[in-house]
Amino acid sequence: MIVRVVVKSEKVPDLTLQPLSILVLHGPNLNLLGQREPGIYGSFTLAEINHLLAAEGLKLQVEVYPVQSNHEGVLVDTIHEAFGKHQGILINAGAYTHTSVALRDAIAGVSLPTVEVHLSNIYRREEFRHHSYIAPVAIGQISGFGVQSYILGLHAIVQHLRKD
Numbered sequence: 001m002i003v004r005v006v007v008k009s010e011k012v013p014d015l016t017l018q019p020l021s022i023l024v025l026h027g028p029n030l031n032l033l034g035q036r037e038p039g040i041y042g043s044f045t046l047a048e049i050n051h052l053l054a055a056e057g058l059k060l061q062v063e064v065y066p067v068q069s070n071h072e073g074v075l076v077d078t079i080h081e082a083f084g085k086h087q088g089i090l091i092n093a094g095a096y097t098h099t100s101v102a103l104r105d106a107i108a109g110v111s112l113p114t115v116e117v118h119l120s121n122i123y124r125r126e127e128f129r130h131h132s133y134i135a136p137v138a139i140g141q142i143s144g145f146g147v148q149s150y151i152l153g154l155h156a157i158v159q160h161l162r163k164d
């Protein structure tokens with residue numbers, strides 16, 4: 001007996017063709033990674049994280065543009081400038097996650113798909129870290145996987161952008 005398996009291919013996203021550019025935004029104090037509370041944030045430096053993201057971007061055929069700032073207004077400006085330049089945003093807003101209506105409004109304003117990431121699991125930490133102003137305007141959030149949060153976040157935004 002011959003058994004034929006028919007695989008429906010219409011729903012399979014084409015991961016090879018679409019050129020994508022992703023803005024990777026790092027908020028305040030993330031420039032100190034490597035030396036900053038390594039028990040919480042791990043020992044990777046920001047440069048190493050950006051390097052890993054660039055390498056992962058190569059595999060996924062996307063360009064990643066990392067920007068770090070300790071200044072809320074600079075982060076807002078960078079989000080505005082992303083419109084028309086990048087197709088998605090991967091953001092670790094650091095402490096501004098828990099305080100910044102301005103960042104939230106900027107993301108909503110440019111209407112670019114955004115994935116929020118955190119190295120630490122913000123829900124296992126102090127109560128003031130449990131609330132995110134970014135989460136309601138993000139397509140999703142990844143929290144608690146150290147440097148893998150960024151890698152998973154990059155996969156999530158690319159998958160979202162390439163879905164049919």
Ligand code: DQA
Nearest residue numbers: 092093094095118119120129
């Ligand atoms: C963080 C968590 C925030 O609460 C904190 O203020 C940070 C880093 C994280 O990646 O775990 O700066 O966003």
